[in-house]
Structure formats: C-alpha cells, structure tokens
Amino acid sequence: MSPNGARVFVFLQEKGIEIPVEMIDIPGGGTRTEAFSKLNSLGQVPVLELDDGSHLAESVAICRYLESLYPEPALFGQTDKEKAFVDMWCRRMELWLFNVAGDVGLHEIPFFAEVVNQNADYAADRREVYLHRLKWLNDELADGRTYLVNDRFSMADIIGMGMLLVAAFVNLHVPETLVHAKRWEAALMARGSFPKMPGSADAS
Ligand SMILES: N[C@@H](CCC(=O)N[C@@H](CS)C(=O)NCC(=O)O)C(=O)O
Incomplete structure (x- = not known):
C-alpha cells in the first residue's frame, strides 16, 4: 500500500469509520491516467470523494476533514x-x-x-x-x-x-x-x- 494512502487507512481504522474504498494500481499507471487527473491534478492518492462530488486530496487534509465529521477518538489532539x-x-x-x-x-x-x-x-x-x-x-x-x-x-x-x-x-x-x-x-x-x-x- 502507498505510504500516503496508508495514513488514511490507519486513520479510518483507528476511528472505526467504514467508507467505500477504491484501490488504484500505482505501479500499473493508475494515477497517471486522464480520468485520475480529474480527481487530483497532481496525479496522487489518496483522494476522498465528497457527497457534493468534489474531490479532496492530501492525506492530512482528508484526515482533518474526517476528524470534523467523526470527532472521537480525537486524533488531532483534545485541548x-x-x-x-x-x-x-x-x-x-x-x-x-x-x-x-x-x-x-x-x-x-x-x-x-x-x-x-x-x-x-x-x-x-x-x-x-x-x-x-x-x-x-x-x-x-x-x-x-x-x-x-x-x-x-x-x-x-x-x-x-x-x-x-x-x-x-x-x-x-x-x-x-x-x-x-x-x-x-x-x-x-x-x-x-x-x-x-x-x-x-x-x-x-
Ligand atoms: N502530500 C500528498 C502526497 C501524495 C503522494 O505522494 N502519493 C503517492 C503515493 S504515496 C502517489 O500517489 N504517487 C503516484 C505517482 O507518482 O504516480 C499526501 O499527503 O497525500
């Protein structure tokens, strides 16, 4: 698994959050297609698709957003x-x-x-x-x-x-x-x- 994608997977597991996940074949060129570049113009995973159809990239930004939806256990600090x-x-x-x-x-x-x-x-x-x-x-x-x-x-x-x-x-x-x-x-x-x-x- 990719190290940046792994951050989000760990975060989801630690929070007990279940969301649909699609794995991208990076060595097979899955991040370098035109379709993928529409999800993240940098051609990188992870990407979170939001309910309004927008796409959030950057592992820490994704985790921060998930923390706001699922505050417990707090993984970005309590006080x-x-x-x-x-x-x-x-x-x-x-x-x-x-x-x-x-x-x-x-x-x-x-x-x-x-x-x-x-x-x-x-x-x-x-x-x-x-x-x-x-x-x-x-x-x-x-x-x-x-x-x-x-x-x-x-x-x-x-x-x-x-x-x-x-x-x-x-x-x-x-x-x-x-x-x-x-x-x-x-x-x-x-x-x-x-x-x-x-x-x-x-x-x-
Ligand atoms: N700063 C980004 C880095 C994302 C990143 O570098 N992703 C790598 C995998 S760990 C990637 O998708 N590389 C695909 C490629 O280079 O084609 C984050 O934290 O999400």
Whole structure:
C-alpha cells in the first residue's frame, strides 16, 4: 500500500469509520491516467470523494476533514495545547523525516524517473540524513513516552507509521541501537491498524 494512502487507512481504522474504498494500481499507471487527473491534478492518492462530488486530496487534509465529521477518538489532539503539539509533530514527522525517506524512493525507484530528475548522490545523502534524524527522534523520545504527543496516539504517530513504511520500501530501518525510537516503533506496530510492510507475508 502507498505510504500516503496508508495514513488514511490507519486513520479510518483507528476511528472505526467504514467508507467505500477504491484501490488504484500505482505501479500499473493508475494515477497517471486522464480520468485520475480529474480527481487530483497532481496525479496522487489518496483522494476522498465528497457527497457534493468534489474531490479532496492530501492525506492530512482528508484526515482533518474526517476528524470534523467523526470527532472521537480525537486524533488531532483534545485541548488547544494538545492540538498545537500534534500539529508541531505532524510537521516534524512529515517535513523532517517522511519526506527525506520519500526522497530516497523518488531518486532510486525507476518508476519515479518521470517525476524527478533522479540523482544517485542525492539519494545517498538523503539516506545519511534520514539516519541522522532518526537519532534526533530517538533523543526526543528518551523521556520514555509511548507516543509522540502526551502519550496519546495521534495523527503525528500515523505520519510516523507512513514514514516507517516509505523507509522500508527503500530498505531503511530504525537501527537497534536507537532504543527509544525502537520502543516507539514497537508501540505503533502493536496497533491493529499498523500498515502491512513491504516483504511481510500478507503485504499487498
Ligand atoms: N502530500 C500528498 C502526497 C501524495 C503522494 O505522494 N502519493 C503517492 C503515493 S504515496 C502517489 O500517489 N504517487 C503516484 C505517482 O507518482 O504516480 C499526501 O499527503 O497525500
């Protein structure tokens, strides 16, 4: 499953929301058709079709909209302060980690040669940066908390799940030495909503 689509799937499962889902065959070119570009002009999943026929793209925007329709359990924070911290951690996970692992994929996986001018040196640099930033995450989690914000599972952890997934696609894993990041990863993997990882027995 695609890492950004997985965020919405995890969100739906954590909320217990059931909606009709259509899977798009990305390697088969399903996001690059004219019909799909009418749903999202960037040619990317996920996309949520609303009752009025409009189409909402961007995984975090979709999840935010679903949170407004299904407030419980709150995954974007409960109090104003918690909401702000979830926001901070969503941005950190997306911009500081997820996108770095994503860049490795964009610059190494042949399918994405149409999307970027692939550069092997840049990909190698991003691999190092990702591992360096995992050390930062490990230090952040050294206070022993289970999840990123207030010990309560949130959207920031969901982006973290997507990060683990996108990294696994390019064979980047949390080193055993980063015990706090490993503890956080184990807590995420223990949740029933954790996405199927590449290479796992039941991965699709
Ligand atoms: N910022 C977007 C990123 C969406 C995205 O990159 N989707 C990828 C899959 S993870 C995609 O559909 N790629 C299709 C393609 O490149 O043709 C989000 O959060 O939804």
